[in-house]
Amino acid sequence: MSEPVVVVGGWASPFVTRVCIALRLKGVEYEFLQEAVGRKSELLLRSNPVYKKMPVLLHGGRPVCESLVILQYVDEAFSAAGKPILPADPYRRAVHRFWAEYADAKLHSPLRTLRGMVGGDKADAAEQVSAALRQLEEAFVECSGGKPYFGGDDVGFLDIVVGSYIGWFGAAERIAGLPVLDEARTPRLAAWAVRFCAHEAVGDLVPDAARLVEFGEVLRAALAANASSRP
Amino acid sequence: MSEPVVVVGGWASPFVTRVCIALRLKGVEYEFLQEAVGRKSELLLRSNPVYKKMPVLLHGGRPVCESLVILQYVDEAFSAAGKPILPADPYRRAVHRFWAEYADAKLHSPLRTLRGMVGGDKADAAEQVSAALRQLEEAFVECSGGKPYFGGDDVGFLDIVVGSYIGWFGAAERIAGLPVLDEARTPRLAAWAVRFCAHEAVGDLVPDAARLVEFGEVLRAALAANASSRP
Known part of the structure; x- marks a missing residue:
């Protein structure tokens, strides 16, 4: 078993x-x-x-x-099970690892600012996210080689890492009222995001932006209650 | 070729x-x-x-x-060449990766403060490094399983990552006049560092602490000259 x-x-x-x-x-x-x-x-x-x-x-x-x-x-x-996550080729593995670290280093913090979870200038945060997404659009061209995903014919490591932020992009846009994943500036990534969310392994796992907006309100209220209950 | x-x-x-x-x-x-x-x-x-x-x-x-x-x-x-760097077992690979990221997240910044490359309280930085090394001493017990290296019988990923700081530990001690890799607080890591530096693949690649102290002076002078030459 x-x-x-x-x-x-x-x-x-x-x-x-x-x-x-x-x-x-x-x-x-x-x-x-x-x-x-x-x-x-x-x-x-x-x-x-x-x-x-x-x-x-x-x-x-x-x-x-x-x-x-x-x-x-x-x-x-689980190497024998399902689809491989990282590419087989050592150089492509290195490229995926590099951009995955980049995505986490550049997206997480400004997205928290845009969602109002921490302080900071929202216009500045939106520009940081946009700059990172323009870099990732270039990475997409390099990694996908004209195929639908960063991983090529199917989703892989870098698709999963960047794709896990898609719900947050939408929530940040609604909360801050600023464009985040913008078809005009990053058309390939915008089209990729739609494909990614329609993939059978993704489905409902990327949270809906509206639900994330509601959740943000609950979370901010809980944090405020925690802060005010401290002696 | x-x-x-x-x-x-x-x-x-x-x-x-x-x-x-x-x-x-x-x-x-x-x-x-x-x-x-x-x-x-x-x-x-x-x-x-x-x-x-x-x-x-x-x-x-x-x-x-x-x-x-x-x-x-x-x-x-170069998988066919020389010794493997990461362990073969997936769980041990994950543990090595976890602690390698930890070492970089916790050691690099306070070591720069101790070496006078950036500002900040040196006693505070020394305590941050010491706390990280005490955690890494626990990781050493877990990873080595009583053998000489984090990698077991031979040096591996985590040995290389933590070992690359050994010269900086010595330089930071000399510059700040504070203990860093301390035999009293982390006896296993102190003994491991001596073993690591004597390994045939390491030899002169870990820079000598005295040479790093001299280099720090050159680097600080160059940074100061750069800063003063800016309009």
Whole structure:
């Protein structure tokens, strides 16, 4: 019998979303343990004592932390199952890893500003996201080689990493009232995002932008309540 | 004939050091192109247009950037050569990747403060490095399983990543006059560092602390001259 696979996280986190997409791409059944808003479970704290952050993947009870590490673990631990996540060619693997780190380094923080989760100038944050997306549009041309995905004929590592932000792009646009993933500036990425969300391994795993806007309100209220209840 | 391998970088950078150690571990011959202090070469700027940072590995003219990406590329592109860098087991690979990212996230910035390359409180920076090294001492116990290296019987990914800082630990101690890699607080790591530097693949690649102290003076002078020559 195969060892149980459990994802500890929240549906709204892009870092969690990408782990679920990878598991579905591999055809691995998993249990999803939803974390409550504003309160970390004992299981999360025990499984990721260094960062105390979601997602955690538990495989046969052993924890794997940090989403990019988890994606590679899923690819390697379930190598016989489903589709490969990273390309086979060493150079293409390096290019995917480079741009995946780039996406996380450049998108996450300004998207939080645009969504009002942290302070900062929103117009400035929108320009940072747009600049990163223009770079990623160039990366898309390089990686896809005229095919539909960063991974070529099918979604791969870099599709999953950038694709996990698509719901946040839409939520940031609505909350800040500023364009984010803009067809005029990054037409190839805009078309790719539509294709990605229609992929059978993705489906409902990329959260709906409207639902993320609502969730943001709940989260900000919880954070404010936490802050005001501190002595 | 095999394609030429070139490392573009500076001998004093831990990110460059680790690439050279990985290549030597694999038995791959390479040319080292030393960057001048305070001035980036055209080759570096052209090869890493996104970050404009060393190291760059050129393999058959194709650039690979970001040191952790390069280490994995070296392991995969030269898989038939020399010793493996990452462990074979997927779970151990994930654990090595997790701690490698941790080491870079926690060590680099406070070590720069201790070496006087950037501002900040030195006692505070020394405590940050010490806290990270105590975590890495626990990781060493977990990864080594009583064997000499993080990689077990031989040096591997995590040895190379943490080991590339050893010269900086010594330089930071001398410049700041504060203990960094301390036998009393992290006895296993202190003993491991001695073993690591004596390894045949490492040898003179970890820069001598005294030479790094001198280099720091040259670098600070160049940075000050650059700053004062700006209009």
